[in-house]
Amino acid sequence: MSKALLYDATMCIGCKQCEGACAQQNKLPxxxxxxxxxxxxxxxxxVVLTKDDKFMRRLCMNCEHPACASVCxxxxxxxxxxxxxxxxxxxxxxxxxxxxxxAFAQPKYEWHSLNPRVRKCIMCPDRVLAGKPTACAEICPxxxxxxxxxxxxxxxxxxxxxxxxxxxxxxxxxxxxxxxxSVFILSSMKVEEYGYPAPEKIxxxxxxxxxxxxxxxxPDFIPVWTLVLGGIYWVxxxxxxxxxxxxxxxxxxxxxNGSAR
Amino acid sequence: xxxxLTFWRVVFIVIMGLGLYSAFIRFFYGLxxxxxxxxxxxxxxxxxxxxxxGVMLAAGGFCIVGAVYLFNVERLHSVVRPAVxxxxxxxxxxxVGLLFDLGRPWYIWHxxxxxxxxxxxxEVGICVMSYTTVLxxxxxxxxxxxxxxxxxxxxxxxxYAVLVVLGILLSTLHQSSLGSLYLIMPSKLHPFWYTPALxxxxxxxxxxxxLAMTIxxxxxxxxxxxxxxxxxxxxxxxxxxxxxxxxxxxxRFEDYFHRGxxxxxxxxxxxxxxxxxxxTLAFVIPITMLSxxxxxxxxxxxxxxxxxxxxxxxxxxxxxxxxxxxxxAGHHYLPKWTEFSxxxxxxxxxxxxxxxxxxxxxxxPEERHPVKQRLRTETGPVVATAVLGHAGD
Numbered sequence: 001m002s003k004a005l006l007y008d009a010t011m012c013i014g015c016k017q018c019e020g021a022c023a024q025q026n027k028l029p030x031x032x033x034x035x036x037x038x039x040x041x042x043x044x045x046x047v048v049l050t051k052d053d054k055f056m057r058r059l060c061m062n063c064e065h066p067a068c069a070s071v072c073x074x075x076x077x078x079x080x081x082x083x084x085x086x087x088x089x090x091x092x093x094x095x096x097x098x099x100x101x102x103a104f105a106q107p108k109y110e111w112h113s114l115n116p117r118v119r120k121c122i123m124c125p126d127r128v129l130a131g132k133p134t135a136c137a138e139i140c141p142x143x144x145x146x147x148x149x150x151x152x153x154x155x156x157x158x159x160x161x162x163x164x165x166x167x168x169x170x171x172x173x174x175x176x177x178x179x180x181x182s183v184f185i186l187s188s189m190k191v192e193e194y195g196y197p198a199p200e201k202i203x204x205x206x207x208x209x210x211x212x213x214x215x216x217x218x219p220d221f222i223p224v225w226t227l228v229l230g231g232i233y234w235v236x237x238x239x240x241x242x243x244x245x246x247x248x249x250x251x252x253x254x255x256x257n258g259s260a261r
Numbered sequence: 262x263x264x265x266l267t268f269w270r271v272v273f274i275v276i277m278g279l280g281l282y283s284a285f286i287r288f289f290y291g292l293x294x295x296x297x298x299x300x301x302x303x304x305x306x307x308x309x310x311x312x313x314x315g316v317m318l319a320a321g322g323f324c325i326v327g328a329v330y331l332f333n334v335e336r337l338h339s340v341v342r343p344a345v346x347x348x349x350x351x352x353x354x355x356x357v358g359l360l361f362d363l364g365r366p367w368y369i370w371h372x373x374x375x376x377x378x379x380x381x382x383x384e385v386g387i388c389v390m391s392y393t394t395v396l397x398x399x400x401x402x403x404x405x406x407x408x409x410x411x412x413x414x415x416x417x418x419x420x421y422a423v424l425v426v427l428g429i430l431l432s433t434l435h436q437s438s439l440g441s442l443y444l445i446m447p448s449k450l451h452p453f454w455y456t457p458a459l460x461x462x463x464x465x466x467x468x469x470x471x472l473a474m475t476i477x478x479x480x481x482x483x484x485x486x487x488x489x490x491x492x493x494x495x496x497x498x499x500x501x502x503x504x505x506x507x508x509x510x511x512x513r514f515e516d517y518f519h520r521g522x523x524x525x526x527x528x529x530x531x532x533x534x535x536x537x538x539x540x541t542l543a544f545v546i547p548i549t550m551l552s553x554x555x556x557x558x559x560x561x562x563x564x565x566x567x568x569x570x571x572x573x574x575x576x577x578x579x580x581x582x583x584x585x586x587x588x589x590a591g592h593h594y595l596p597k598w599t600e601f602s603x604x605x606x607x608x609x610x611x612x613x614x615x616x617x618x619x620x621x622x623x624x625x626p627e628e629r630h631p632v633k634q635r636l637r638t639e640t641g642p643v644v645a646t647a648v649l650g651h652a653g654d
Contacts, residue, residue, distance in 0.1 A: 041300065071445055073383035074368075074375040091375050094364020097382045099303035101445040108300045109364070111293030116364040201448045210444045211381050214460060218384065218434070225433060229331065229426045236333035237422075 002182065003083040003128055004150035005059075005137060006157055009187035010167055011144035012055040014048055018136035018145055022046045025124060025135035042108045045121040046136060049194045054187075056194040057145065059136075060085065060106040060121035061174055061181035065206030068098035068107055076118075083150065083182040084123035092118060103178055103202050123182065150182060157184050173199065179206030273609055280606020283599035287361055297597045302586065306596035309582035310604055311358035313439055314575050315351060316389070317463075317470050321478070322348020322396060323432035324471035328501075330425040337498070339491055342403065342624045343482060344475050349396040350611050350618075352389065358607050381441045388435035395428045403622040437464040443581060451585040453526060453536050458516045459581075465512055466543075466574045469505040472498050473547075473567035478615075480564045486619055490560055499563045503551040506570065510544045535576070535584045543573025 016035055023030035028043045040047050046059040062085045069077040069085060076091035077098060094116055099107040110116040124134040132138070133147035140146075146153065157172045173185040177199055185191055192198040287295040298305040325344035328334045360366040372386045398417060405414045417424075440463030443450055456462070476498050483490040517523050526536055547566040556562030587593050618624055 067445055070377075070379045071382060072377055073380045073386055074371040075377035075380075076375070091368075091371055092365060093368045093371050094366070095362075095382060096303040096364065097380070097442075099300065100449075103446070103448050105301070109292075109303060111298065111300075112291045114289070114291050116292065197448055203448075207445060208379065210447055211441055212379065213457075214438075214441045214444060215379060215381065215384070222430065222434075226426060226430055229429055230422075233331050233422055233426060236331065240333060 002081065002150045003123075003147065004062075004153050004182040004184065005123070005134060006146045006148070006153040006184045006186070007057050007059075008144050008146070008157075008160065009054065009056050009185065009189070011142045012048070012057065013142055013144070014050055014055040015141060016048050017139045017141065018057065019044070019046055019048060021135040021139040022121070025127075040106070040108060042110045042117075042119040045119065051189070051193055054189055056185075056187065056189070056191065056196075058194065058196070059183060060123070061104050061178075061183045062121070062123045063104075063178055063207070064180040064182065065178070065208050067101040067103060067178070067207035070208035070211070071097045071101040073097070080125060082125070082128050084125040084128055085182075086122045086125050087118060087120070089117050101207065103197055103207055105197075153184060157186055160186060171199065176204040177202050179204060179209075273613065276602070276605050276609045279602040280609075283602045283606070284361070286599055287603070292364060295597065295599045295603075297594060297600065299590075299594075301590035301592065302594045304582060305594060306583075306600045306604060307358060307362035309579050310575070311355060311362070311607065313578040313582055315355040315358065316436065316439060317467050317574060317578060318474055318571070319348045319351025319355070320432070320436060320467035320471035321475040322351075322399075322471070323429050323436075324468055325475055326399065326425055327429050330421070331429065334497075337494060339625075340475055340479055340494055340498075343478055343619075344471075345396065345399045346403070346615065346618055346624055347474065347478055349393070349400040350614050352393040352396055354607050354611050356389070356393065358604070361603055381438050381445070385435050385438045385442065388431045388438070392428060392431040392435065395424055395431065398424055399428065403618070403624060406623050407621065432467075433464065436467040437461065439463050440581075449586060449589045450581070451532050451588055452520070452522065453532050454581045454585040456516050456520060458512065462509075462512060462516070465505070465509045466577060469502060469509050469543075470571055470574045472502040472505055473570040476502065476563050476567040477571060480560060480567075482619065482625070485616070486625070488625055492558075492560060495560060495563050496558060499551060499557045499566070502567065502570065503548065503557070506544060506548050506551070510548065513540075513544075532580075532584060532588070535580050539573060539576040539580055541573070542569055542576055547573070 019035060020030050022028075022045055023034070023043075026045060028034075028045075034044060037044055038047060038049060040058055046057060049056045049058060062079075062083060064079070066077065066079050066085045069075070069079055072092075073095060074091045074093055076088045076093075077085060078088075079085050096107075096109060096118070098118060099105075099109060107118045107120045109118060124132075127134060134145075137145045137147035146156075148156075154172070154175060157175075161168045161170055161172070167188055168186050169188060169190065173187070173191045173196065174181040174183050185196075190198075283295055292298060296305055296307075321344040325337060325341055329337050329341050360369070363369060372383065372390070376387075377383050398420075402414050402417055405411075405417075437460035440459035440461070443455065443459055444457065447455055476495055479495060479498075480490065482488060517526060526533060547570045550556045550562060550566040550569070553562075556566065583594055
């Protein structure tokens, strides 16, 4: 069964322990200076943002139908059946199409490296595979970030909204966005206030479908177009051949008539 | 042969010098040091110009080969070789340009083994690789003739029909797929340029620019290499260009009409200014010019109309790839000078190689008199074109 994360912004106290645990898990530097950075970057996969004394976490949504995986020419990204969207650095050629394609702007790049990698939260695949929660969920002191079965977390999120309709906005961000994700967000404030793309902007269509509609026509297009092109070639050159044959025939006929006279 | 330092040679040397310096920065200090690309703007000038515009500018190859060999328009035969040469050089240089942009260019061959058929980028990559090979074989007879190797020419002639059909098939696929690349980002690209019709628009503009580039390079070669100008050929191409521009203009209008954008595109805004610039250069000016018979019959008129068309569609592709992302990214992107200098170096090498090829190979076989003024105007117009091309971003 596929795992997921549920982040409840109303339970978050902004302690940033998830940031530290994430850095430790991914062997990234973490000190006061990094903690003060309020943007995601190649050395900060997740960030806790503050606005009007309310907190919001940003991290890769680990989409059910990830655009990054669908656009990668060498298939360096893929969705695992456990949930995480992982990255095989040894395949990557560095085209950065994943960064352009991601609607949540999650993949970041090591711009100053000579052998640069794409960096993003990969939802701790080793831990998940071993049956453990992600590093951020494990360390969270309030349970604001909760790890579990995707279906169970959806039910729980729905229950929380039902039980406290005054606390929450009536929507689970990530349930349907871009065809659904493996990270769900509950909050009292609109997620777009914190830089997430607005739900109506993203839509519920899985992002890969936008190019898929064109790509799936190509296998039919190739033989048809080849036949058309070959046909045009044949017709236009056949006409030439016929004209040439007719010309020589006419010339021969003329010659015959001439000699007969 | 004595080497004379002319103005354009000095310009050429300066461009190459700066370009090599930027190449050094790129490969010893990384993409961050050489470019203004950021996590918000992961694709910059090298994708916007070198890839999108480069492939479009080299479209003359398949347009002319298609007209002459597929539709048997014999009258255009004299421009086949220069068009194929431009296309071949264009694709080779575009691949060189890609090596600058890729973060890990030494793994570019991964395309061939870790294939992802869902990726538009994969399709473009495979098509470009295959088409460059096709162009190599279409170009090869020039070299073989030079060394009088008749047998291999015969072989190539035998498979020429296959090369022609394959070349046009591959071009149709990747010229349109460059547009499909942007279909994945409906929430990011500005609605002026994001449309499901992108693949059609990209294919249509490739044909218009292919024709315009053939007029441009024929006139330019005539000026640079002292050849006499074949006006009837240019007039024919000019007529075709006018038709292509009308088709493109109608496609654009239809697209805006069906998406209900007509009201928005006439409202002044940052994006609208760039859109107006693009539409004026690509459609209003050249269509107006070419509608006059006097212009269609004059070498200078055709030359100017074709330059305008090329600049217009370059603006279009830079708008799709750069302007259209600025609102989403929340900041403007202006390429660093080192990005410009790499692009300029690639364009300048293209012109120099074209000059060398014309000098040493039978590209214009109908005239065999020795060519005297070689490097004179080679790099000149390039600088102008490039500078004007980027004036829009």
